[in-house]
Amino acid sequence: MLNISQNKISKYIDLTSLKSGKEIFTKEYHKRFKKFLLVFIVILFIIMFLPWTQNITSKGNVTTLKPSQRPQTLQSQIPGRIEQWFVQEGDFVKKGDTILRISEIKSDYFDERLAERTGVQLDAKSSSVVAYKNKVLALQNQISALQQERGLKLNQAKNKLTQAHLKVKSDSIDLEAVKTKNEIAKIQFDRAVTLQKEGLKAVKDVEEKRAKLQEANAKLISQQNKLLTSKNKVINADLAISTLKATYADKLSKAQSSLFTAQSSAFDGEAQVSKLETNLANYKKRGSLLYVTAPQDGFINKAIKSGLGETFKEGEQLVSIMPANYDLAVEMFVRPIDLPLIHIGEKVRVQFDGWPAIVFSGWPNISYGTYGAEVIAIENFISSNGMFRVLLTPDQKTEPWPTAIRVGSGARTIALLENVPIWYELWRQINSFPPNFYQPEKKSDTKKKKKK
Template structure:
């Protein structure tokens, strides 16, 4: 029957008397099958010329449009020990509500009166600052008094110096007068002695003139002594001025040194007060951190640290929270080969996990159960999975997304490109070629306007 052997059975055996050969070798079946093949070929040929929309598919998951709306964990900025929980998983909390209370684990903060004692230290140091300020003012007044006294003393010494100089001038004049007198007395004595030798004057006259000459010489010597004494007084006056300047310079310098020391202590105390105030504020802030509060309104997802008395480090996640108000978005990933085909503002079709859909990626008009999306962000750096991240927001021109979808569920995306014949798409797929380089209509119109 299968004609495997070269010996034909139908030549040696008459098969016309059997029912089976009649049904198998009936030519009517060949006719129907040939018609079917012809019609199928015509339909396949027509289908090859039907339009097919090229597309870029991607997989991703639901997320939120802005980072502050995404699920987050609440951390404690300080280490501590869990003392009391105020919420349970699934509870709704408003912003600022207390979630749990923790206690201190570092020994330097064990003192319950740490804030009050720090405040007492601040007040004590502030009093020390006030005392140093008073001491500085007193020393400044003392320096001012010493400067005024030095000025008066110097004026007095300068006046005395001026008097001594005037006395030197007076004594110098008197000395010159004495020198003149002794010259006159010497001439009178010589003249009288000459007259006495000639017999014109008596010896008594000569003795009187000699006596007068000696008196004049004595006055000259006395006047020289007065002049030297006056000069010594000038020197003494100058020395006194230098002494006064040195004395008061020393006193003023000592007072200034004490003032600078007081100012240094004042500044040091002010720095300590500032440091204590900083510590005081830090202690107050640390006390407020013992109560872990909700950063925004939302639902408590999961307690990451459980129990009572459990310790944790700073920065450890304590509890997860999901914001109550958020705008849904889809985070999808595309191949690097398809990234140049994605543009901001383009429309994308989305199929959510758990929602029934019939999808024909190349025939979006006959697809069912897909929702519209719009590209709002394209990542410029490749992700860890070797693809580029694209963020999609709901399309305002399409019907709204389902209300019951949740953040984190999966989604499949289809970005529609140009329309091509099916035969061209099959040829491209068989050869592994990328889709046609696609630009949105807005970009094409902008280029046309520039030309």
């Protein structure tokens, strides 16, 4: 029975004559299987020529179309200490609602009346600036008065100098006349002396001529003295003008020095006023930052800094908020080798986590549970995961996306490309060839129009 022996029983006994032998040796077991294989091969051959849509599959996440609609965390611009929470996780807040109140932890801002006291300092310094400006105006008026007085004094001194010059000229003319008279008196005296010696003139006449000569000499000396006095007045007038210029130059210099000092103090005061105004504005703004408010309508997701009395630095995340109004989108990541096949406006099928789907990647019309999407943006620089990010939006011509989708949930995307036979797709996959490169019809049509 076990066919151990080399002697076969079938040589001596006809097994087909037995009932069990008929059941075993007379049946054709492979006939149905051969028919099945034949039908399977025919069907497989037909399937090989069926159309297959080339595609690029990828995993992605649900996100929002606009950056302002994505989940965000709120930070404080200043370091502080949590004093009071006004919301709890899951609450809905409107734009401008207060989320929490904080207090200062820097000693420079502990004073609750810091802004008020800075305002008082600002008013005082502003009054000081006004006073310095008034002083500047007064000094400018004083300088103008000194300049006007100097001009009048100089004109007066110049008139005296002119008078002195004229007096010198007059005295010099008078001196010449006196000299002429003196010479005539001397000639007459000499003539009288000569005639008296000759006996033609009396001694009395000679004495009279001598007296006239002496009188002429006296007038000459007096006129010379007057001329010297006039010249001395000219010198005194010149000296008075020089003294006047020096005196008023000194006065004007002192007044201008005081003016520049007042102007410098005014400018310094204005700088301090500007600094105090900046400090006051900063203190008021800092006071408003003690209340963290919602930047837009949304839901409180998570309190990152919890409890009361907890301190934090500026820029630290305090609470996470999800905007209430958003437009859904899906981000998918494409390999660099497949990136040239993706174009703006490309149709994509999306399968969301939590929504059951029957997917035939090459037969999108037969797939069930997937939703239509359209490529709206393609990243120009590679992401940290070594792929390019592509943003998808709902296709308005197909079934709308489920309303219960949450931002951040997973998604599987299928980018539909060119239609090819199944045998070609198998051959491409076996050889690890990329999908066929092609351009969308819209772009090709526009290029033809441009050429025309």
